[in-house]
Each structure stands twice: as structure tokens, then as C-alpha cells.
Amino acid sequence: MGIQERKEREREQRKQDIADAAQKVFREKGFDRATIDDVAQRAELSKGTVYLYFKSKEELQFAVFQRGSHLLIEMFQKAIDRNRPTQEVLLQMASVFIEFSRKHADYFELFMFFQSSNLSKLNIEKETIEDYFYNKSPFKLVFDIVSRGIEDGTLRNDLSVDLLASTLWSQMLGLLIVLHNKKEIFHIFNVDTEEVLKSHFEIILRGALKN
Amino acid sequence: MGIQERKEREREQRKQDIADAAQKVFREKGFDRATIDDVAQRAELSKGTVYLYFKSKEELQFAVFQRGSHLLIEMFQKAIDRNRPTQEVLLQMASVFIEFSRKHADYFELFMFFQSSNLSKLNIEKETIEDYFYNKSPFKLVFDIVSRGIEDGTLRNDLSVDLLASTLWSQMLGLLIVLHNKKEIFHIFNVDTEEVLKSHFEIILRGALKN
DNA sequence: ACTATTTAATGACTGCCAGTCATTTTATAT
DNA sequence: ATATAAAATGACTGGCAGTCATTAAATAGT
Numbered sequence: 001m002g003i004q005e006r007k008e009r010e011r012e013q014r015k016q017d018i019a020d021a022a023q024k025v026f027r028e029k030g031f032d033r034a035t036i037d038d039v040a041q042r043a044e045l046s047k048g049t050v051y052l053y054f055k056s057k058e059e060l061q062f063a064v065f066q067r068g069s070h071l072l073i074e075m076f077q078k079a080i081d082r083n084r085p086t087q088e089v090l091l092q093m094a095s096v097f098i099e100f101s102r103k104h105a106d107y108f109e110l111f112m113f114f115q116s117s118n119l120s121k122l123n124i125e126k127e128t129i130e131d132y133f134y135n136k137s138p139f140k141l142v143f144d145i146v147s148r149g150i151e152d153g154t155l156r157n158d159l160s161v162d163l164l165a166s167t168l169w170s171q172m173l174g175l176l177i178v179l180h181n182k183k184e185i186f187h188i189f190n191v192d193t194e195e196v197l198k199s200h201f202e203i204i205l206r207g208a209l210k211n
Numbered sequence: 212m213g214i215q216e217r218k219e220r221e222r223e224q225r226k227q228d229i230a231d232a233a234q235k236v237f238r239e240k241g242f243d244r245a246t247i248d249d250v251a252q253r254a255e256l257s258k259g260t261v262y263l264y265f266k267s268k269e270e271l272q273f274a275v276f277q278r279g280s281h282l283l284i285e286m287f288q289k290a291i292d293r294n295r296p297t298q299e300v301l302l303q304m305a306s307v308f309i310e311f312s313r314k315h316a317d318y319f320e321l322f323m324f325f326q327s328s329n330l331s332k333l334n335i336e337k338e339t340i341e342d343y344f345y346n347k348s349p350f351k352l353v354f355d356i357v358s359r360g361i362e363d364g365t366l367r368n369d370l371s372v373d374l375l376a377s378t379l380w381s382q383m384l385g386l387l388i389v390l391h392n393k394k395e396i397f398h399i400f401n402v403d404t405e406e407v408l409k410s411h412f413e414i415i416l417r418g419a420l421k422n
Numbered sequence: 423a424c425t426a427t428t429t430a431a432t433g434a435c436t437g438c439c440a441g442t443c444a445t446t447t448t449a450t451a452t
Numbered sequence: 453a454t455a456t457a458a459a460a461t462g463a464c465t466g467g468c469a470g471t472c473a474t475t476a477a478a479t480a481g482t
Contacts, residue, residue, distance in 0.1 A: 003479075007429090035468060046432045051470070109329075116327040118320075118392045133399050143400075159410050166402040167410045174385020181329045188344050189354075191377040199370050199378045207418030214450075218458090246439060257461045259442080268440065 015053045018043050019063040026064055027106050031113075036060075056123040062132075065114055068107030072100050072138045080145070086154040087209070089145055091201065094172055098197065101176045112177050142169045156210050168208065175200055226264045229254050230274040237275055238317050242324075247271075267334040273343075276325055279318025283311050283349045291352070297360040298420065302412065304356065305383055309408065312387045323388050353380045367421050379419065386411055 021043035025034045036057060040047045054060045079096045080089055101108040119129055146165035149155035155164060179186070179193045186193050232254035236245045247268060251258045265271045290307045291300055312319040330340055357376035360366035366375060390397070390404045397404050 007478095036470080037468080047469090048433065048471080049431050052430070055470095057469070109327075112327040115389055116320075116323040119396075120392075130399075133396055139400065159413070162401045163406050163410050166397060166400055167407050167414065170386055170389040170407055171382055171411065171414075174387075174389040175381055176385075177388060178326055178381040178385040181331075185330075185344055186377060188341075189350070189377055190373045195374055196378050196381055199374050200382065202370070203378065203382075203415060203418035205418070207414035207416070218449095247441080248439080258440090259462065260460050262441065263459075266441095 011053075015063075018045070018050055018053050019060070019067070022060045023064045023067065026061070031061060055125065058122045059124045059128065061110065062114070062122075062124050062128065065107070065110040066132060066136060068104065068110055069132070069136060069138055071104065071107065072097070073136075073141065075100055076138060076141045080141070086145065086149040086152055087205070090149065090168075093142065093145065094201070097172060097176065101180055105180075108176070108180065111173070112180065115173070115177060139165070139169050153210055155208055164208070168204070171200075171204065222264075226274075229256070229261055229264050230271070230278065233271045234275045234278065237272070242272060266336065269333045270335045270339065272321065273325070273333075273335050273339065276318070276321040277343060277347060279315065279321055280343070280347060280349055282315065282318065283308070284347075284352065286311055287349060287352045291356070297356065297363055297365040298416070300356055301360065301379075304353065305412070308383060308387065312391055316391075319387070319391065322384070323391065326384070326388060350376070350380050364421055366419055375419070379415070382411075382415065 018039065022034075022039045025038045025042050028034075029038065036050055037047050039060065040050045043050070050060075054063065075096050076093055079092050081092075082089070084092070101111075120126075143161065143165040146155060146168060147161045150157050150161055150164065159167070175197070179196060183193050186196065229250065233245075233250045236249045236253050239245075240249065247261055248258050250271065251261045254261070261271070265274065286307050287304055290303050292303075293300070295303070312322075331337075354372065354376040357366060357379065358372045361368050361372055361375065370378070386408070390407060394404050397407065
């Protein structure tokens with residue numbers, strides 16, 4: 001009796017279709033201006049149906065965020081050349097992240113949004129959020145490379161892999177958030193955001209490499 | 212004819228009163244749940260009057276943010292002991308910032324909100340925002356101490372004061388944003404946010420101090 | 423093939439609220 | 453005392469997230 005399974009697949013497909021529609025609408029109008037009716041119309045469904053698949057507008061937003069996250073993972077994977085020295089790979093990843101924040105600013109702004117909200121206060125299925133962090137976060141890739149870096153002696157070994165990876169990732173993500181769309185503001189202080197990134201790497205590398 | 216001046220003062224006073232009310236209401240209900248009517252009622256004024264003084268709910272939010280920023284400046288000033296070595300003063304400031312993000316989480320969440328929004332897209336008087344960055348940002352204090360640190364040889368001198376100060380500030384603010392309210396999430400990766408802060412300083416100090 | 427039952431989809435409706443604006447009240451000028 | 457200007461009011465509008473009673477479609481039972 002494959003009916004259960006087929007229904008399961010169909011349900012998943014519909015969910016994807018709605019997320020597709022949401023993605024387009026959010027990109028076109030921006031999250032705040034977009035309405036659930038817009039999304040429903042785009043997906044050729046009624047508003048009520050959208051709510052059968054996503055419990056809130058925020059959950060829909062989280063679904064789009066996850067797609068952005070997935071894109072970042074792909075970009076990382078494409079960029080990582082495991083034949084190159086670890087330091088180079090790490091810098092390459094950072095560079096991909098910077099590129100992501102610029103070329104896919106709409107996605108990156110979702111990163112900013114969810115970093116800045118108290119996830120537990122959002123009307124999103126807890127399971128959905130946990131599944132993301134357990135299974136779908138791009139951080140996992142960073143962990144792999146940092147792990148290799150500590151093993152091959154590139155990175156300092158007085159901090160645990162978990163800790164060093166978490167720290168480097170958080171610093172990078174945090175910095176990108178603070179710099180994003182702030183060119184003009186940094187110019188008030190006679191600084192360009194590009195330079196800040198460069199000096200970040202100057203400081204971090206000196207601080208994180210071995211010896 | 213001091214009527215002009217008196218009126219000016221009264222207007223400013225009323226603005227403060229409304230901001231006071233907003234601060235209380237936002238703290239009690241949270242920004243999203245709070246309504247302008249709540250604020251008006253708290254200030255014993257009508258909704259329309261609130262809009263005579265603030266052009267949008269966001270502008271009211273920005274006014275409260277500025278109070279938080281002012282509090283942070285005061286906390287910095289109280290903590291800075293210019294007789295102590297620069298490295299110690301810098302760490303002391305970082306420690307105050309961490310304390311601020313915890314003990315005044317409602318204010319800090321406004322920092323997060325405005326860092327994560329595109330300021331130019333908010334319905335806030337441009338002049339208000341510029342005035343803040345030019346005259347009221349706590350970053351200025353960081354700049355002073357970093358400047359001293361470069362002069363007295365504590366900090367590396369191959370980066371300009373503006374640049375090093377901007378970088379250290381952005382790293383710290385970004386990291387606090389990423390860590391805030393994320394204890395549980397970091398635990399998924401076997402890391403505590405406290406440790407991340409410690410290792411941040413390990414890395415930054417090694418990377419930013421001279422030689 | 424027909425009927426009953428379960429599952430999916432619909433869209434009119436509700437409640438809420440940011441922001442507006444014609445009207446009223448209060449303060450100042452003449 | 454009256455005219456004019458400035459400040460305050462609150463009823464009203466438009467828009468939208470989320471709900472739910474109703475309808476339609478799919479599946480199961482006989």
C-alpha cells in the first residue's frame with residue numbers, strides 16, 4: 001500500500017512549491033511588504049492552504065532561510081579544494097562567505113534576521129529549528145576544515161576543535177552582520193568595510209595559527 | 212522674548228516624556244506587542260500627539276535605542292581607569308560590553324535590531340541617525356583607548372587607529388550578537404558561549420597586541 | 423459501482439494596529 | 453476682548469496575519 005508514501009511525497013512537494021513561491025515573492029517585494037495572499041496567489045493556492053503547510057509567516061521565512069543556507073553549503077563545497085594547504089582553504093571559505101553576503105544579500109539578510117531574533121520566541125515548529133542546526137547548518141563544513149587544521153599543525157592546538165571552529169565561525173558571521181549595508185556608516189569613521197575585513201584576517205590569522 | 216526658547220524646551224521635554232513611556236511599554240510588552248496607543252496612554256497623551264513628536268514607531272524605537280547606547284557609554288566611562296595598562300582597560304571595556312548585553316538585554320536587543328536592519332530603509336529621520344553616529348556612538352570611547360594603545364606600544368602599529376578600533380569594535384559587537392540568546396544552540400555543538408568569548412580574547416589579543 | 427469516511431482546499435471573515443486628518447482646545451499676539 | 457497660531461485629539465481607514473465553517477477531492481469499505 002504505497003498510498004501513504006505517495007501522499008507523503010505529494011505533501012513534501014507542495015511544501016516545496018509554496019516555499020518556491022514565497023522565495024520569489026519575498027525577493028520581489030521584500031519580506032515585510034509581501035503578504036501571505038501574495039504567496040498563495042503565486043503558488044496558485046488559497047491562503048488557507050498555505051497555512052496548512054506552514055504555521056506562520058515566520059515559518060515560511062525560515063524555509064526560505066534554509067534554502068539560502070543550503071546554497072552557502074554548496075558554494076563552500078565547490079570552493080573547497082582539499083589538496084590545498086589548510087590556511088588557504090580557510091581563507092577561501094571566508095572569501096566565499098563574503099561573496100555570499102553580497103551576491104545573495106537577500107539570503108544573507110535572512111541570516112541576519114534569524115541571528116538577531118530569539119528563535120524560541122518565533123512561531124516556528126521547534127523541531128524544524130532543531131533539525132536545521134543538527135543537520136543542515138553550514139557550520140559543519142567549517143568544523144571539518146578546522147579539525148584538519150588542528151591535526152596538520154596549521155592551527156593552534158590549545159583550544160578544542162569544537163571551540164576553535166565555533167569561535168572562528170561566530171567571529172566571521174558576526175563581523176559580516178555588522179558590516180553588511182554599513183559602508184556609509186563606516187565612512188563616517190574614515191574606514192572602509194573592505195579594510196576592516198582585511199584587518200580582521202590579519203588579526204585572526206596571527207591569533208589562530210600555530211606558534 | 213524667551214517664549215521661543217521655552218517652547219523649544221517644552222517640546223524637547225515632551226519628546227523625552229514620550230520616549231520614557233515608550234521605554235517602559237516596550238520593556239513590559241516587547242516592541243512587537245506594544246502599540247502606539249499603549250505608549251500614548253502611558254504618556255497620558257493621545258495617539259495623534261505621539262505622531263507629532265515621532266514620525267513612526269521605528270523612530271520611537273530608535274529613541275529608546277539611543278538611551279541604551281547612552282547607558283553603555285556611561286558604563287564604559289565608569290569602568291575605564293586610565294591609570295591601568297591599556298591592555299587591561301581594553302579587556303575591562305569588553306567585559307562591560309558583555310555585562311551590558313546580559314543585564315540590559317532589552318537594550319542590547321535594540322542594538323541587534325538596528326545592526327541587522329538596513330537603516331536607510333527605516334522610516335526614521337536621516338538627520339537623527341547621522342547625529343547618532345557622529346555624536347553619540349559608544350564607539351568613540353573605543354577609539355580613544357585604541358589610540359592610546361597604539362601610541363604606548365601596547366597594540367600593533369601597522370594598522371591605522373581608525374582601522375584597528377573599527378575592527379576590534381565590530382568583531383566584539385558581531386560576536387555578542389551571534390552569541391546572544393544562543394546558549395542552547397551552541398550546546399548542540401558541544402560548546403558553551405562563555406568559552407567562545409574566552410577563546411575570542413585569546414585569539415584577538417595574540418593577533419592585536421604588538422609583536 | 424455506489425456510499426461513507428477521511429483528507430485537502432477554500433476564501434470570507436475577524437481582530438488588530440500603524441498611521442492620518444478634520445476638528446477642537448489651548449496658548450500667544452494684537 | 454478678539455484674532456491667529458500652535459498643539460492636541462481620537463475617530464477613522466486601509467491593510468494584513470491568522471482562523472474556521474464549508475466545500476471538494478481522494479480513499480476505503482461493501
